[in-house]
Structures are given as structure tokens and as C-alpha cells.
Amino acid sequence: MTNHSASGDSWDDLKDAIVGLGERSVRKSYYPELRTKIRDLDEQRIFFRSTLNSIPDGVVVMDADGVIKQANPALCTMFGYTPEELVGQPQTILYERDGEKFRHADFPTDWSRRFLRKDGAAFLGETMENEIYDHEGKLLGTLELIRDRTDQLFEIRRQRQLEEQLRQSQKMAAIGTLAGGIAHDFNNLLAAILGYAELALLKLPPGVALQREIRQILKAGGKASELVNQILAFSRKETTKRILLQPGVLLKEVIKLLRGTIPSTVTIQEQIAVTDRVILANPTQLHQVVMNLCTNAFHAVEDNGGEIALAMEIVRKAIPASQEEREWIKISVIDNGCGIDPANIDRIFEPYFTTKPSGKGTGMGLAVVHGIVENHEGRIFVESVKGEGTTINVFFPVVTGIETPQIQPESQSLVGGSESILVVDDEQMVADYLKSFLEQLGYTITVCNDGNAALLAFERNPQGFDVVITDQTMPGKTGFEIARTMLAVRPELPIILCSGYSSALSPERVTKAGIREFMMKPVSLHDLAPVIRSVLQEEAS
């Protein structure tokens, strides 16, 4: 027997281990192993669940029978269910129309489907499905990925509307150009008709029976003139110049226009208060505001007939967002038509928003109205009850401290003079009636039919004319060009530029060039006479 002292320790350790007393001599139990496996499974489950929960698209998992086993939070939010409410339900609970799939032209995706929320609302979603198999190839169920496409659909529709709007505005611009051209020619003819009618009236001795017929010509001609002005207002580029005006006059004009175009199933009421209050506004834009509002009101009552009321009154109140109490001119457009859906009421001022069928509206109307009113420091409010009607109230601040312009009495007698006037117009008829009319008032008239002839006459004797009245649109030189040439020689020369249709000339540009007056054709003789006097007086002073 030998002493194994050198390896004694390891020998002892081995001996301990063999009889179960070693450091690692543990009674067998499967539990730690199971615990590790359970922990691994838990971690895996948490990982997979967290992964599923973090998917931003809706994910729903069905068993082989189509019963919902799992739904991620994105899906629950999308559909308004809690996970507990969904688990155990058939997958068809999520579908409208039995879950029929279809390709949607607007989406670059394979399939779309109409889905149904818990609250009954339906929405369009993109859908992708896949079958789930276990490791032995047995079908476990299906997985569906759902993406809510409501926003994209809205975006696509908006895009479509934008394109439609662009087409529409291009069409309108073309029509405007066309209408402007026609109106210009028509205006010249109208000027002649009116001019000669006025001339005829002046020549007739008072009390002659023919006067009544001529007055009817003037009246009809006046209406025609208004109509042409409407077309011109439409075709003309917008100006931003604001003047002091009483909206009542403008409103009455709109009503007149409406009455001429709206079918008799729609009645129009007017309640225009008599007032001397004025606002600072661009008449064209104000016209557009009222016209747009009335057009909308008309569309609201169009199908079933009804009533549109246009009202104007002076109110004194504090309006939200300005707070300060002050005077306003309140213009109301009221209809008893279909009303606005409460869901849409916040959106009606958005550009391109429209509930009208294609062809009935551009969706721009109320947006423009809103923009104009805002620019005028005004306010606009909508009240609407679905099925009962809509009231739109527009407030414009009353301007105080500025003297109200005197309204000229209509039957003012015409003031004449003895000055020498150069009349330039390529339309012989217009030139002739101006010559006749002004000569009646005592003036000495020289007529030229184009710019070159006029300049020739002017150069021959620059001091020979006290006033120049010229048409703008002529073959060869324009009225504006003539005016500039003359003003270069005689800066103080009063020039009145008349134009029926001008897209190139702005009043600012005309004024800047030193031209005294700018008059829209057809020029009424009643208007022209005082203008001549006023430019001559200015020059004298």
C-alpha cells in the first residue's frame, strides 16, 4: 500500500463526488431544465407579441375555421374594438359586404376591401393575407394585414379635384378671353346705340310722343350695358384697388342679375336697409363675394325650389376675434335649402372642398369668398341646419371719419363748355356720336380715327386742344401710347382714356402715366360731360 499524498486532494474530491457529496453531485430533477425552457418560451412569446404589437399596420390572426385568435393594437385602434371583443369572433365581423375583395384603381396595390368598424362606419383598406402552417405543413390559420387607406383616398380625391379645378380654370380663362373680346366689340356697338338714342332725345323738342320709345331704347340699352359689364367684370383681371362704397347699390345690382338668370321656382327676397354708411372695398371683389354666396344659395334650393334672401343691415357689436365693439355692415345670404352636413361645416372654406356634383362647382367659391372677406378685415359666419337651410353672414367694418361721397342726382342737367376737344376712336359710329353730343354742349370737336392721325393733328398744333378723349383699343397705336407721346410734349394736357376691355391696362398704370381719367365703355354721355368739366377745372386750378 502506498501513500498517495501528492494527489490526495483530488483523490478525496473524486471520492466525495462518487458518493454524491461532490460540489456538483446534485439529485436529478428536471425542474431547472423545465424552468429554463419556460423562461425561454416566455421571452420568445414576449418578443413575438411585442413585435406583433409594434407593427403599425393592423394584424389579425385567424384559426383554420376563420375564428379570430389574435389582433394587434393597431388593428384594435383601427376598428374600435378591444382585443377581448375580437378574439373568438368570426373574421367576417371586420368586413363590409362579406369581405369581398376588389382592385381599386386609385391604389397601386393588389387588393382592397371594405372594412367595418365597431361603430358601423366603413372604410377602405388595403389587405394582404397569408396562410400560416406549422413545421409539419399543417394549416394553422390565416394572417391578414390591414392598412387604413382613408387618408390616401382623401388625398387622391383632392388630387383629382385639383386636376379638375385646373381644367376648369383653364376653360374659364378661355371663355373669359373669348367673352372679353366679344364684349369689347359689343360695347362699341352699344355705345353707338346709346349715344345716338341720347342724341335723338336731346334733339327732340320736349313733349314729343317719340320720347317714350327712345327712353325704352335707352333703358334696354342700359340693361345690355350692365350685362356686358358683368361679362367684363368676369373676364377682367382682378384689381385690388379699394374705394369707399355703399354695398346696397351693389347688392341691388346682384339681385337684378339673379332675377334675370334664376328660374321662377326660386323666389328672391331683399331686405336692404337704407343707410349712408360706407365700407372700403374693391367693388369687383365685393361683387364676387355676394355673387358666389348667392350662387351657393341657389344650388341649395335648386332641386326642390325655395327662397333666397339677400339682406343688409348696420349692426353694432363685438365680433369674436376682434372683440372691440364697432359698427359693421352685415350682409346675409339666407336660403331654405338642403343645408350643410355638420361633418362638412368646418371644411366648407377649404379650397377645392365641394359637395356639389361634378360640373356644378369648382370648390373654389367659398374659399375665394373667405379670402376676400379676410382681406377686407371682415368676418364670415355660417349657420346651417341640415334639411332646413343655411345662413351666411358677412361683416364688413364701417369706415368712419371720411366724408361720404355725394350721390349725384340722376337728372342733373349736363354742363357744357367752349373748349376744343380731340376725339380719337377707330369706330366711326362712336366717334360721330361723341362729336354730335359734345358739339351740342358747345365744345369744338376734332375727330381722328387712328393714333397716327391723332398724333399728326396734335403735332401740327400742340396747344390747339384743351382735352383729348381717346379709345384704348385701336389698330396701330393704342390710346395709351398716344397719351404718352402727347404727355411728353404737354404734361398738363388732360387726357380721358376710354376702354371697354383691357387686360393690359391697370388703373394704377394709367394714373402713373399722367392720364387724368380712365372710363369704362360704353361711356354714358351723362357721365362724360361732368368728367370733361372736372379735368378742365383741375387744369385751371
Place this chain on the structure above:
Amino acid sequence: MLTELNIRKFLAPEIIFGDGAIELLGRYVRNYGAGRVFIVTDQGLVQAGLLERAQTILAAAGVDLVVYDKVSPNPRDYEVMEAAELYHQSHCDIIIALGGGSPMDCAKGVSIVSANNNHILTFKGVDNVEIPGPPLICLPTTSGTSADVSQFAIINNTEERVKVAIISKTMVPDLALLDPGLTLTMNRDLTLCTGMDALVHAIEAYVSSASSQLTDLHALEAIRLIQRSLPKVLDNLNDVELREQMMLASLEAGLAFSNASLGAVHAMAHSLGGLLDLPHGECNTLLLDAVIKRNYEAVPERYDRIGEIFGVQMQGIAPERRAQAVAEAVLSFKRQLGFESGLDKRGVRLDDITLLAQKALADPCMVTNPRRFELADIEAIFKEAL
């Protein structure tokens, strides 16, 4: 160190003992929550109809099962790996070993391989099993190996032609279902070999340097039972009561050696078995008396007690003669049973002895031998056993 401080551990599986205990198999499998049962057995048991009996019981319990029945005597490493693969692929979750030491050792191997996902030979040695395996139920059909209660598994490393001992408390089965009726299938040779194996287990545990009062009780009782019943059962192979005595003896020997470990006889028998592929019990029997002679002086009182059980009046023998007396008593017991001694007759040559001794010295069983042997000591024992 703890062993030197006389601290001891006693570990045993849950034990069901008695004729007809196999009928409880279904209940236990259900209680373990088995989804699918993996049965490890061998062809002998299949032919004896015992597998069919187990299958019938499990079918009645409504349990699905998969069978691996290709275990050879002295289970081979590749068999373990093959069975573990089948276990894994068929998604079983509980293992039943039905048979002698070989199916039980193989089942233990399947258990740890499946849990740790490593080759069976990587667990060689003591406490090298990291993760315990799934529940293991042992249904022994022999009375000797005690693999049903032990922490041992002996696997044949076929490449190096050596038997590898895997020792780990994680391999103590969960349930030993001991039904003596199952041992009736053993023939005389097998009954002899396994009975002698049990005797060696008891003797080696009793003289082990890690023995304790708890293991002594079982070891001594096992020696007494075998001394009394083994000769009788060899003449009455169908006597269930005698078979029960032997199974009890084997169980007690197993409880003793599983907690006190073994000694030189097993260390040398493992080496021998690796060389010759002889039955384990036969190897033990060939070496037993030669080892007693060399070990006696380390624990004479214990060997005296063994001698007395074998009918030697030790008081009347001079101390220097006593080792010889005990060895002769054991030798005469062997002769009584009709066992023929002699390694040479089994094919061992003198040239083999050095290699055999080297392997035996490295065997873990050598650790608890009462005497610390050098290579020369072991060579001498082998020579004596020739």
C-alpha cells in the same frame, strides 16, 4: 473531504416493490404527465413478451409510445445516440427502461443526451452531466445490476474497446418499479451472473472507504439474502418467492453501492469486460476472491463479518490466515453454484494484464476501494485470477 469527515449522503429513487407491480406503470406514466412514452428494451424482452405486456398496460392508460429495441448486451455508444435521435424525433417526453442492466444504462444515456444535446461519451467520469434528463422509469427484468436505483451507467466505447463509466446523481431514476415476476424469464446462467454481480455490489459497498451505517445495513442484508437464496433459486428458476428474495437482495445491494460506491473488483471487471465483452457479473465473479485477499488487511473486521456470513468461524482462525479463509469461503460458494474460475479459460493472456491493470487503475470505482492500489498490485491480482 466530506467523506473523510464521515459525512454521508443516502439517495434512492421512488421504489415500488412486489409481484405484479408492473400494473402500476400506466398510473405513473399518467402522473408524470407523459405525452408520448419512449421505451428502451432489447430483443430478448420482446421475444419473452414483456414488451407486449408493457404496451398493453400503457395502451389501457391511453398513452402513445415509441419503442427502441435494438440494445445489445453491454450497450454501445452508437446505440445510445441512435436511440436518443429517435427519442428526439418522435417528440417523446418520458423514458421507460424495460430489461436488464443494458437497456437501463442505455435509457439513462438517452435521457442525458437528449437533455444536454451532447455525445454520450462526453459525460464520461463523475458529475459531468449538466442538465438532468426527462423522467426515467426503470422496470428491471434481472436481479443484479441495480441500475434501477444507481447513479451509474456503463457504456461501451466501441472505438477504443473500453467500457466507460458515467457517474452522476442526475441519472438516479425517478421510479424503480420492481416486479419479481419479470425476473422469471432469466435462465440459469443469467440468474447466476446477475446474482453474483449483486453479491459483489454488496461486498464492495460494505468494505468501501465511503461506507456508512445506512449503507452497511443494506449491504449486509443483501449478502445474507444472496448467500441463502442464490443457490436455491438456481435449482428453482420458476420459484417466484425465491426470485423475490433475489430481487430484494439486488435492491439492497444497489442502495448500498449507489451511496457507498464500489471498489477494485468492479474497476478491474470493467477493464476486463472492455477487452472480452464478457457478461459483467461473470467478470466480477472471476476476480472477487483474488481481490478479497489483497484488500483484507485494510478492513479486516468487515471481511471477517462477511466470512462469518459464509459460515466461517473467524474467531478460531489466526489473524494472518483470515484473508485466505474469507477468500476461500467465497471461492467455495462459487464452486457450490457451479462457477468455473480462471481468466485464462476466458481467453486472457499474460500479455494482456498490464493494459488491463492500467485501465482498471483509472476506473472511478477504484477510488473507494478500501486499499489504495498501485499498478503492480492490480497486475498481481489479475495474475492470480488467471
